[in-house]
Amino acid sequence: MVNVLFALILFLLVISLFSSLTMMYNGSLLKKHSDSNFTYLSDERYKTVIKNGARCRRISLFLIGCCLFLFIICIVILFTTSKKEFHSRYEPGSDGYCIDTIAYENPTWSYEKCEDFLFLSEEEFKEKY
Known part of the structure; x- marks a missing residue:
């Protein structure tokens, strides 16, 4: 159970990393557009890039929040499950x-x-x- 949760956390972290890289790429396009005299992006494309960047930010924040939530659940599961203990109804030595x-x-x-x-x-x- 815990291994599945750790795998899910790893998967979500990879997705959030991908969306963060996408945000960085979109940010570099915006910087090129605003810093130079040349128009790299049309106004329509500029609005689309900004909209996609905001969407990627929301998605990555949501995924990071999910990862933190699942990580806390894993820690709670690890600390609340009791280890198998030895019990016998007989006297020691019998x-x-x-x-x-x-x-x-x-x-x-x-x-x-x-x-x-x-x-x-x-x-x-x-x-x-």
């Missing part, structure tokens, strides 16, 4: 406690395999499994 410990350390093993690991010799266990 056979049940040892079996529960083996099952906790090897989550893919069946309960029977954990019992065999505890009670069989190493050769018998290797032979059986």
Whole structure:
């Protein structure tokens, strides 16, 4: 879940970077238009560039806001999820406690395999499994 959110944040950051680069390009066109005696852009194109620049600014600010929001959600998820803790209903040192410990350390093993690991010799266990 957290990996998906981090991937989404990365994707949104790439998009916002692209829109920021587009804004910079539009800004350089506007600077060329206003600083020189030559007309690089017609008045219609000038208005379009300004309108597109404003749209890109709004989009990039929205995307950056989304990235920050998702980043905060990721941090909250990371800090609120509890790690898997070991619990046993048996007293420490008992056979049940040892079996529960083996099952906790090897989550893919069946309960029977954990019992065999505890009670069989190493050769018998290797032979059986």
